[in-house]
Each structure stands twice: as structure tokens, then as C-alpha cells.
Amino acid sequence: MSYTKLQIKKEKLAGKGAFLLTGIGIAPWASIMPFVKENLNLNELYYTFLLLSFGIGAVIGMPLAGPLSKKFGVKRVLTLSFISLFVCVATISIPCINYISCALVICIWGASLGVTEVANNIHGTYFEEISKEHMLSGFHAFETIGCLLAAFLFPFLLVLDIQVFYVSLCVCIPAILLSLCIDHGLLNTHGIKEENTIKQTQKTPIRTLIIISGLACMLMYLCEGLVYDWSGIYLFDKCSISLNTASLGYVFFQITVALFRIKGDMLITLLGARKVLVIGSLFAFICLYLISLCHNPYVVIALFALLGICVANVVPVIISNVAQNCGQDKAKAISIVGTISYAGVMIGPAVLGLIASIVSLDAIFAFSGFLMIVMGILCFAALRHKSLTN
Numbered sequence: 001m002s003y004t005k006l007q008i009k010k011e012k013l014a015g016k017g018a019f020l021l022t023g024i025g026i027a028p029w030a031s032i033m034p035f036v037k038e039n040l041n042l043n044e045l046y047y048t049f050l051l052l053s054f055g056i057g058a059v060i061g062m063p064l065a066g067p068l069s070k071k072f073g074v075k076r077v078l079t080l081s082f083i084s085l086f087v088c089v090a091t092i093s094i095p096c097i098n099y100i101s102c103a104l105v106i107c108i109w110g111a112s113l114g115v116t117e118v119a120n121n122i123h124g125t126y127f128e129e130i131s132k133e134h135m136l137s138g139f140h141a142f143e144t145i146g147c148l149l150a151a152f153l154f155p156f157l158l159v160l161d162i163q164v165f166y167v168s169l170c171v172c173i174p175a176i177l178l179s180l181c182i183d184h185g186l187l188n189t190h191g192i193k194e195e196n197t198i199k200q201t202q203k204t205p206i207r208t209l210i211i212i213s214g215l216a217c218m219l220m221y222l223c224e225g226l227v228y229d230w231s232g233i234y235l236f237d238k239c240s241i242s243l244n245t246a247s248l249g250y251v252f253f254q255i256t257v258a259l260f261r262i263k264g265d266m267l268i269t270l271l272g273a274r275k276v277l278v279i280g281s282l283f284a285f286i287c288l289y290l291i292s293l294c295h296n297p298y299v300v301i302a303l304f305a306l307l308g309i310c311v312a313n314v315v316p317v318i319i320s321n322v323a324q325n326c327g328q329d330k331a332k333a334i335s336i337v338g339t340i341s342y343a344g345v346m347i348g349p350a351v352l353g354l355i356a357s358i359v360s361l362d363a364i365f366a367f368s369g370f371l372m373i374v375m376g377i378l379c380f381a382a383l384r385h386k387s388l389t390n
Contacts, residue, residue, distance in 0.1 A: 008131060014031040014185025015120075015180060016142045017125055018078055024175055028168065029054075031154035035164045040099055053103045055346045057110025062342060064111075065118035066335030072234060075188040082179035085112040086172035110324020118166045118338045122331050124316075125323030127187040129141045132153040132274075136316035137264025144258040148251075158248045162372040166244030192329065204324055209382060210333050213318045214340025214383040216300055216378035219371050220351075221344030223284065223307070226368050227253045231304055234361055239297040249304040255307030262340045264313040275384040281376025282309035311372075314379065315341070321383055 037047050070075050083126060088109035092102055124139045148383040150171060231249035235241040241248075260267070267276055291300055292357040327332035352364045 004042075010185050011127065011187050012131075012135070013184040015123055015139055015187075017182040018082075018116075018120050018123065018186065019139045019142040020146040020149075021082050021085075021175055021179055021182075022113070022120055023143040023148075023213075023266050024111055024150045024171065025082070025089065025116065025146075026143075028089050028154055028171065029145045030151065031087070031158065032168065035093055036102060039049060039095060040102065042099075043121040046099065050103055050106055053107040054110040055065040055342075058114035058342055059106035059110075059339060060158040061114025062110035062118050062186075062339040063335050064178055065115040065122075065338070068115065069122050069322030069331045070192060070329075072289050073190050074119050074126075075183060076175075077119045078123065078186060079183045081115045081119065083176055084108060085116060085176045085200045086179075088112060089164070090168045091364055092174045093165040093166065095163075101274075114338070115344070116275060118331075118335050120200030121319045121334050121338065122342040123187060123189060124322055125219075125330065125334070126187055128320060128323070130187075134265050134268045134317075134320060136260045136320045137268065137313050138317040139266070141258050141261030144254055144261060148254055148258065152255075179245065190331070192331065202302055204272075206333075209325055210322060210336050211340070212382045213322045214337045216318050216375050217315050218344035219378070220311055221341055222348035222371065222373075223288075223311055223368060224253075225345055226352055226364065227304060227307070229360070230356070230364060232352060233301060234291070234365070235247035235297055238295050238361060239300055240295075241297045249301050252301055253308040257312045260309050260312035263318065264316065268313065268317060273321070275381040276378060277314055277317055277383065278376045280310040280313070281372050281379060284372040285369040286338045288365045288372060292365035292369070318379065318382055330346070335372040 016289050017361050035048070036042075036050065040046075042050070046223065065077065068267050088105050091097065091105045097105070120139070121136070124136045127139075128135050133259070154167060157170060159163065162170075177352075227250050231253070232246035236243055236246045264276075284307055287303045288309060291307075294300055294303070319337065322333050322337050352368070355364050355367055
């Protein structure tokens with residue numbers, strides 16, 4: 001099927017809107033969960049079960065996204081997932097919710113997010129297929145922008161003494177309306193390639209590519225989780241920064257990730273995917289190793305910002321590569337990569353916390369730096385299959 005320039009422009013805008021909504025659906029977590037803990041008067045054990053239910057939901061949702069997209073089309077899957085996602089965000093903010101209901105809703109929230117993450121990538125890679133250009137970095141930039149927008153909006157409204165439930169409604173109602181608006185512009189791919197676009201590759205290399213790609217993305221998410229969970233603690237404990245500004249490391253990391261994803265498509269076209277990812281992984285190692293040695297807050301925050309530049313394009317480039325080389329069932333391949341990669345979010349904080357408790361807080365940054373070298377090797381291996389690596 002051929003598309004006019006106007007159609008492509010319209011559909012590209014809708015795709016960016018879908019990624020933006022996914023980011024907005026992630027960010028409320030940090031603002032709402034402390035309220036949930038206090039509202040239900042939970043101890044650490046019961047609160048941990050709530051956190052676990054979110055991860056369980058995501059792991060359930062990601063493998064389901066491929067089959068659902070194949071059966072119903074990615075447009076319907078995305079629209080329904082967005083509605084489910086934002087209804088869940090609003091529901092857990094209700095003051096009278098009980099523990100069992102809250103755990104169930106959080107699980108559905110995680111599942112909805114898992115489905116949207118995979119469905120977005122299926123939609124984005126199909127858009128790349130019809131436009132013959134690398135665009136997934138630019139799409140992923142809008143997810144990061146959505147995270148930043150919601151991350152600033154929620155605390156701002158809460159400071160104004162608005163109840164959490166009404167703050168959630170202020171975000172969720174416009175988000176649901178936006179999801180209905182962009183539905184018309186989304187491409188309704190089913191995640192199946194046309195026969196004439198499939199590269200003739202044996203099953204074993206395809207399986208190997210999917211596993212390598214999933215592990216590379218997993219290490220990237222582990223790095224992001226490291227900055228999200230531990231950068232503030234490191235700046236506070238080791239760099240003697242005030243608690244009010246301890247989140248600056250993560251904020252600057254996310255800002256540079258967004259900026260370099262916006263410019264990522266141009267960078268990949270200009271330099272080639274393999275060079276960008278392998279060199280970026282090497283510099284990510286240097287950044288994390290220097291963070292483990294340095295306790296100057298200004299230098300450490302600058303290194304977190306530089307780290308965002310280094311790893312910004314790993315996930316979009318790897319997902320795009322998998323879509324190009326996975327055979328006919330693109331939806332299934334992207335679902336598997338997404339499920340493997342989410343292990344970085346699930347087990348990363350626990351593993352790093354264990355290392356911090358046994359060795360030191362500095363050690364987790366040095367250890368993660370070593371993992372960035374491993375990520376670079378995996379990216380190099382995965383991108384051997386790629387047509388844009390020159």
C-alpha cells in the first residue's frame with residue numbers, strides 16, 4: 001500500500017502522540033505510590049507486593065501484545081491499552097480503594113503499559129518500513145518527553161494542595177481524549193511483514209538475534225534503572241548534595257536522552273547505527289566508572305547528563321534492527337525482545353541493591369560500567385544483521 005506525503009506526516013504525528021502518551025502513563029508512578037502507601041497504611045512487605053504486582057503485569061502484557069496486535073491490529077490495541085492505562089492511574093488514586101483492589105489495578109496498569117510499549121514499537125517499525133527511513137529514535141524521544149512532562153506536572157499540582165485523585169483526573173482525562181484523537185491517524189498494521197520484504201534467514205540466526213537484542217536492551221534498562229533508583233541516593237550520600245536537589249542527576253539524564261533521541265534518526269543516518277551504539281557504550285562505561293570515583297556533585301551530575309547521550313539510542317536502534325531482520329512475524333519478535341529487556345527493570349534494582357549492601361554504593365556504578373561494555377559487544381553482534389550499519 002502506498003501513502004502520500006500528507007498521510008505520512010499525519011501518521012507520523014499520531015505515532016509521536018502514542019509514544020508521548022506512554023511516557024505520561026509511566027511517570028505518575030513516582031508521585032502516586034507514596035500516596036497509596038500512606039493511604040493504605042502499608043508496611044514495607046505489603047508495599048513491596050504492590051511494586052511486584054506492577055512488574056508481573058508488565059511481564060504478562062508484553063508477550064500478549066504481539067498476538068493481540070496480529071489478531072486485532074495495532075491501532076485498536078493501542079487505543080484500548082491507553083484507556084485501560086489511564087483508568088488504572090485514576091483508580092489507584094481513589095482514597096477509599098482497598099489493598100486487594102489496588103494490587104489488581106496496579107497489575108492491570110503494568111499489563112497495559114507492557115502492551116503499549118510493544119505495540120508502539122510494532123507501529124513505529126512499520127512506519128519505518130513504509131517510509132524507508134530510521135525513525136524509531138525520534139518516536140522514543142516523545143516517550144521520554146511524556147515522562148518529563150508528567151513528572152513535572154504531578155508534583156506541581158500536588159504542591160497546590162489538590163487531592164491526588166483530582167490531580168490524576170487532570171492528567172488522565174486529557175490523555176484519554178488525546179488517545180481517541182490520534183486513533184484516526186495510527187497505521188493499523190498487524191505486525192506481519194509482506195512476503196516480498198522478508199529477508200531469507202535461517203531460524204537459528206533469527207533466534208540468536210532476538211536473544212542478543214533482548215539482552216542488549218535489558219542492560220540499557222538496567223542502566224536507566226540505576227540512574228532512576230540510585231543517582232539521588234548517590235548524590236545525597238556521597239556528594240553531600242541536599243535532598244531537595246538529589247533528583248537532578250536523573251532529570252539531566254532524561255533531558256539528554258530526549259534531546260539525543262530527537263536527533264538520533266539523523267545521527268544514525270549520518271554515522272551508522274553500529275558506530276553510534278558501540279562508541280556510545282564505551283563512553284557510557286567511562287561515565288559510570290568516573291561517577292564511581294568522583295564525589296564532586298557538579299561533575300557527577302554532568303556525567304549523568306553525558307551518560308544519557310551515550311545510551312539514548314540503544315533501544316530504538318536495536319528494536320528497529322530486530323524488525324528488519326526477524327522474518328515474517330515481527331509482532332512476536334518485538335514482544336520477545338520487550339519481555340527479555342524488561343528483566344532489567346525487574347531484577348536490576350534488586351541486584352544493584354545487593355551489591356551496594358555487600359560492597360559499596362560506588363561499586364554499583366563501576367559494575368554497571370562493566371555491563372555497558374557487555375552491552376556494546378551485544379549491540380555490535382546484533383547489528384551485524386543490520387542494513388544501516390555502514
